[in-house]
Every structure is written in C-alpha cells, then in structure tokens.
Amino acid sequence: MITVLLFAQLQEEMGKERFELEINELSVQDLKELIKQNYNLNQLDHVMVAINEEYALPSDIVSQGDVVAFIPPVSGG
Amino acid sequence: MITVLLFAQLQEEMGKERFELEINELSVQDLKELIKQNYNLNQLDHVMVAINEEYALPSDIVSQGDVVAFIPPVSGG
C-alpha cells in the first residue's frame, strides 16, 4: 500500500487531501498514468512527484509504505 | 564673516568644532590654503568642502555668511 497526497487545485479537483493505493511497486511515470486513468485528474502533466518528501524522477520506483505527493507548480514566496 | 565646521579627526586635531573667519569672498581652494597655513591642519588634502550643506568644487566661491564644512572621507553605513 502507498499513500498519495494532493495539494492545491488537485486537492480541490479530487475532493480530498489523501488516498491510499493497494500497490507493491511501480515507477512514478506508471503511477501517474494509473491515476490519470482511474481518478479523472486532468492536470497531472505539469505536476512533480515527491516520494517521502524528496522530489523524484519519472523513472524512480514507488514501493510499499511510501508517501507519494503530487506537487503542482509551486507559488510560495 | 564665514563659519567653518570641523568633524572627526579634524575636530580633534583643532580642538574645536567650529570657528569664524573675517573674510568677504574667496574660492574653496584659497580658503583651504589659508587654513592650512594659519591653523596647522595637515590633513586637508583629502578633505571635501561643503558650502551651506552642499558639496562644493575647489573653484566655488565662499561668501559672507556662508557655513563652510570640511568633510574628511566619510565612513558611515
């Protein structure tokens, strides 16, 4: 199982801050595809991914127990 | 008569903050010479002059009633 965190417009679009997925292992890229197809989130193209609070590459692997955050373009400051 | 103001090391060297001179009109350059010769102030070479709170050129004229300040290299900030 992995935990997925959502922020900003993604959070509003989805209507929740987090959800869980029953998966063992897959790449960041594949996870994005899976979520696009199953959850009706359309704005994932320009979204970064962090695994356990560190930015991840599309080829990085998400494993059991990881916390995966979708990071839309940031606008702090 | 003109008023001469001294600051920093010049003030200490001279032992006073200000003095008056009975003159009508002369250039900044000539005033410097006059003071060098009569008052034993040795550090006037790198000193700027202000007339009535504005920086002056060596050729500018000091007149009756003016306040002339000798401005050693500044070190604020």
Next chain:
Amino acid sequence: MNIERFEIIEEPIQIQSIIDKVTRSEAGAVTTFVGTVREWTKGRRTLYLEYQAYKPMAIKMLERIGKEIMEKWNETEVAITHRIGRLTISDVAVVIAVSSPHRKAAYEANEYAIERIKQIVPIWKKEHWEDGETWIGDQLENVNYPNGEPTAVFEEGKR
C-alpha cells in the same frame, strides 16, 4: 544548522525575530526580504490570499536552500519563515534574513533564496480576487515542467 531557522507558521511573522536568528558579532551586514500580499496584480484586485503547504517537505526544502547558500557563500547564515493560511493585503507572507561579514554576499544570497523558494518549496497560493479565485502556479514564468521534470528541483549530481 539550527532546524528552527526554517519555519512554516500560521501566525503573523515577527520580522525582528527572524533577523535575530542570524545576527552575530562577526557579521556586519544583514539583509532581509519581506514578501507582502499585494493588492493589485496586472489591474486585478486581490481581496485575500490563501497559502497551503506540504509542511514537512516545505521545511526540508527551506533547509536545503539554506545549505545551498552556505555552500555558495560561506560565512553567511540564513533564516527563512513562510506563513501559510489566510492572509490579507500587506500581510507578510515570507521573511528571508541573511547575515554575512560582507554585504555583497548578503544581498546575493538573499536574492538566491527567494528565487529558489519560488522553484522548489511546496507552497501554493490561492488568489481570491474581487471576481473569482485561482490557484497560482509557476510564478517564475521561466520554469517549465515538461514531463514533470524541472531539473532545478534536483540536487546537483543526482541526475
């Protein structure tokens, strides 16, 4: 590095207290950047803002910026606090303080910090305009996220 130098808080930021974190007898120069909520943006009026953060990661990224700065400009010290939640016009959203024995480094490092915040710190701003609301993204306008891969977010050497 003292972890409390990098904070995400919900209360008003006390600018002096951020300056105090970096003040020391070896450093004659302290620069600060204070980011406040602007009323007008390109002719559009803001009523209030809402900032959201992925808090633990945002603090980590602020710490990383601090580390990057101390590597680029040694002898500097940095403290950054970002406020989140609801902010109104002229409220202080972010304060960056940098101390250094040399003022040039204090200015450069400070500007570097705000640029990096706008690149890598997971904080989002929602503008509540007179006539609507929007989440704002990509403020820098030069960060393109093709395939979700801005190289700027990775530490050197990782790629």
Next chain:
Amino acid sequence: MNIERFEIIEEPIQIQSIIDKVTRSEAGAVTTFVGTVREWTKGRRTLYLEYQAYKPMAIKMLERIGKEIMEKWNETEVAITHRIGRLTISDVAVVIAVSSPHRKAAYEANEYAIERIKQIVPIWKKEHWEDGETWIGDQLENVNYPNGEPTAVFEEGKR
C-alpha cells in the same frame, strides 16, 4: 517625499518602524539592509564605535539618495535611518528599507543606497579597538579624493 523617511538618530533603531514607512498595498517586496557593529575586522577587536554626523547635511544627502533611487527605479520607495553616538558590538548602525512591486528593483535599489551612503553622507566612524582608536575614512577603498574632488558627490550635470 516625506522628510521623516530619512533620519539621523541617537537612540536604537527600530527596524520594523523603518519597514513600516515603505510598506504599501502596491508593493509586494520589501528589502532591508541592516548594518551592525562588527567585533572583528581583519583580526583586530573592536570594543565600541562612535559615529559622528554633520546632521543637517547628512539628512539632505540621505534624501538625495532617496531621490536618485526613485529616478533610477521608479515605483520604489525608500527609507533610511542612521544611528550616531556610541554603539557597541551587534548594535544596529543603519537600516535601509526599499519597497517595490518588483523584487529585483528592491534588491538593486537597496544595494545602491548603501554604496551611496558610503560615498556621500557626512558621517564618520571612530573605532575604539582593544589597542587604540582611529577615525575611519574611505571605507569603499575605491573612492580617491585627489584635490578633494570625488566626482561621485556631485549631482549629474553639475560638473
């Protein structure tokens, strides 16, 4: 321009109050420079400092710097306070605050202000070291006063 934006005072400087002078709803960025008394300079220990000013002219020159900045970077606003008298280690000697809708201008104008202060504002610092005392001059180290004529002190067009 409000004359109280440029002050020479003998009491401790309240940084927040200088920032407040330039904060406004159109400006999202405020930079400050805080100059403090450094304990060590090239291995020599300072016990305390004494600042002296030609006060009316110093205020005029600060105002002139403010005017120069508003000409070079329009939309900026500037406030500067310099403290004089006896200051000890880490005391704040000078605070410069610049507000702007654009952060780049806020940094640049602020740095310009401190450079100009060190060129044209009639304020002098006396260092009281562990082993003596000296009036300090020519901090910039690139201002040469041949014949007492640094062009930098004259307004453009005057020469």
